[in-house]
Amino acid sequence: MTDGLLGIHHVTAMTDDAVRNYKFFTEVLGMRLVKKTVNQDDIHTYHTFFADDVGSPGTDMTFFDFPDVPKGASGSNSISRVGLRVPDDAALEYYLERFKAFGVKNEGIQELFDKKVLPFEEADGQKYQLFSDENNQGVAPGKPWKNGPVPQDKAIYGLGPIEITVSYFDDFKKVLSEVYDMKPILEEDNVTLFNVGEGGNGGQIILRKDETTPSRQGYGQVHHVSFRVKDHETIKKWEAKYNELGMGHSGNVDRFYFEALYTRVGDILIELSTDGPGFMDDEPYETLGESLALPPFLESKREYIEGQIRPFNTKRSK
Known part of the structure; x- marks a missing residue:
């Protein structure tokens, strides 16, 4: 049997302005920039990772910087709102x-599913909501940013339930249950709440039915969601499972900070990612995210890459 999913790993969205987005996440939300690197599939653009104090899996909100793409539009067949x-x-x-x-x-x-929430938006229209962990049980949270602008007893310390909205509700629900072994724990008209792994706010998917206007990809929209798997052996088992089910996939991709496996369920891009190696193999804790970090296989192109992307200052250490 394929080893199960452990929870949410990360969510990746698209921004039109990496600098504004960096200021919003660090100065307003109080999340730590733990990695400033490039999109490995498009090395002319940034890929930034905001997380807890040490970049724990299950705490990462990441962004592709796409300043030249059109603004996206909210709608069906999308990852419609990110929980924190x-x-x-x-x-x-x-x-x-x-x-x-x-x-x-x-x-x-x-209130949502007997939990208190605070929905909000970034300037580009990207939709989020804060979930209170009061009385929550399940996937453990991360560690609040020690040196951030928000008091540690108030700060965001992980990803919360992820909302997915589709027109093909029953088919998608079947895939979540039968392929990914997610457990429906609450069902209402046109919405199902699923537990992933140990569940709770750090391991839940909100699936909604919406047969109205489809969304349009662009900045201000989510690109994909990733779920946690333990290690290399586990992700290879998932690759074999996709093959057995006839599900198209990327094959195992080494992202250096983690291994990844991608597939698409209808319009929704789903990634599986290993918990390690993590974000502190190439930078010390004290200066995470302060320099342009490149995985070893891109280091030989550093001069070219630095000439293509506009630098921006993320230094916080003294």
């Missing part, structure tokens, strides 16, 4: 006041 975890209800109140101070568009504190 905070420790408790008091943290939501803190962020509500913080959003007011920074002029962040938000919908106020609400």
